[in-house]
Amino acid sequence: xxxxxxxxxxxxxxxxxxxxxxxxxxxxxxxxxxxxxxxxxxxxxxxxxxxxxxxxxxxxxxxxxxxxxxxxxxxxxxxxxxxxxxxxxxxxxxxxxxxxxxxxxxxxxxxxxxxxxxxxxxxxxxxxxxxxxxxxxxxxxxxxxxxxxxxxxxxxxxxxxxxxxxxxxxxxxxxxxxxxxxxxxxxx
Numbered sequence: 001x002x003x004x005x006x007x008x009x010x011x012x013x014x015x016x017x018x019x020x021x022x023x024x025x026x027x028x029x030x031x032x033x034x035x036x037x038x039x040x041x042x043x044x045x046x047x048x049x050x051x052x053x054x055x056x057x058x059x060x061x062x063x064x065x066x067x068x069x070x071x072x073x074x075x076x077x078x079x080x081x082x083x084x085x086x087x088x089x090x091x092x093x094x095x096x097x098x099x100x101x102x103x104x105x106x107x108x109x110x111x112x113x114x115x116x117x118x119x120x121x122x123x124x125x126x127x128x129x130x131x132x133x134x135x136x137x138x139x140x141x142x143x144x145x146x147x148x149x150x151x152x153x154x155x156x157x158x159x160x161x162x163x164x165x166x167x168x169x170x171x172x173x174x175x176x177x178x179x180x181x182x183x184x185x186x187x188x
Contacts, residue, residue, distance in 0.1 A: 005087040016076070050094060054097075147162065
């Protein structure tokens with residue numbers, strides 16, 4: 001079975017579909033795993049399935065796990081890893097990498113650095129409904145409307161990088177002035 005089971009097509013896509021994952025979450029997960037498949041070449045279709053071990057141990061897979069965590073879908077990630085352990089039993093390095101990740105998810109090993117986890121929780125409680133908060137590559141990323149805010153912990157505090165884009169059609173000069181003032185109040 002191991003030589004015929006493809007991680008993205010036969011495990012990830014199947015479990016996401018069976019669990020009726022929200023469309024945007026599933027789309028993000030599929031996108032990240034698809035990019036990783038190109039980068040790590042672990043597909044059974046012209047790649048080397050043993051390279052899945054490298055991906056499961058990588059920062060790229062951390063990003064996928066962050067999506068599961070931030071969406072409250074850790075159990076789905078655990079199910080995917082359990083299926084990998086079963087399906088890739090002929091690849092001991094893949095099984096070992098999947099087991100390590102499974103232990104992290106089940107809380108036996110801390111997977112997210114404590115300061116980043118606290119930062120993500122604090123920000124999640126402060127953003128309006130509909131804002132998307134994710135932990136990616138050592139930072140917390142917030143997306144809402146036309147705003148993107150990235151917060152990274154540093155030795156002496158936090159680094160905040162933000163951008164805002166949008167467009168409004170206004171009918172009066174008073175509305176224009178009010179909007180410009182509002183935008184200016186956002187600037188440091």
